[in-house]
Amino acid sequence: MSMLPIMQMIYRWEAQVVRDDGSGGRICGHRERVEGLGEKLWDILVYYIIMPEVHYTPTTMDDLLQQLQYISEESLEDNNSVNAKKNALLAHPLKQALYSELVNIKRKTALSIRNQPDENGENPDLARLDNMLLVEHVIGPDPSHYPQSSTAGNASTDNTEYLQKLSEIRQDYHQKMTGYEMECSKFTEHVRKLLDVQGQVRPIAGHEIQRMVGICRKRLSRFQIQLKQNICEKIINLKTRMCDARRKRRNFSKQATQILNDYFHAHIGNPYPSEEVKEELARQCQITVSQVSNWFGNKRIRYKKNIAKAQEEAHFYAARRQAETFSDSQQALSAAAAAAAAGAMPMLNPYANPVANLGGNPLTSGADPTQFYSGLPTDLSDFKYFL
DNA sequence: TCTGATGATTAGCT
């Protein structure tokens, strides 16, 4: 605390006292603007002005500083001498005048300095969290009361499970928020009562108490933010879990697979549907365009792989047939294996060579005939994709 | 429970 404002305040108040009670006394000419009043100002005034007879008046700056230090360190609680001072102060005829003056000065000086706009502004983090909680139906209307849509079975099951989990989170949130509000109210009420008591001996106006309660609530809102953050994290985890397609993979319906297979085999020469076609297929199959893209990606690569596998098997069996003409069966098997491994005899590849394909028997490969021969192209140019 | 099928994801390529 700076000394100059305190001295100015003392002089100012002394002048006020002289005017109010007309009893004369020291009148000081210092009426300069008072700035930066501290919380102990009231005690200082009590010591030096209201009860000057029980305290010696400091004559030097060092004496005054020493006295101020003493006052600052003295507790206002459970102290007989302090209580005596409080009582003397409350009974003093000038108490009200002094009180009003100090409240007025505090409002003009200290409060105006501390009353920054950000103290009253809404916390952006809290607003963001509240917004998310509103969007996710944790606050506001309960989504579990909404009528269920009659979508496909899997989606409906997922939705029900999601709503159930969300309802649990919602319940947890409201329970914790109720507890928070209760604790918050209890604490702010305690602060309010404390300030009311302090207000009897210190210049604390009603609006200051309100402001202090607001500050308390603001400080306590950190717990509220923490709570809301935890709830938001829970929702994000829930959504991640529910939306993780790998965990909740569902096979497409038979009808959807049929539609996709029909298109694939009908366009086996160039199984790359355009974006428009993908959208149409997605609509027909009731899946997303991405799923259509995935399906075609998987289909193409697996189709190719199966061809390679069929080719390998064809090589093996062809080689074995050829080897059967040998007398040594061991030699035959070795020859077949070597032929298959080397990918020899491409003539037997039903897809690498369309002419051979048309003459071969796909069933000997052991592959799924519907996989390989459904919608088999008749025009040789259709094979360009696999050549 | 095992195993092949299948949808989704990812890195790398063009």
Place this chain on the structure above:
DNA sequence: AGCTAATCATCAGA
């Protein structure tokens, strides 16, 4: 951006 190839995670039938 779209594709391939490898891989993962899950489904579903034996």
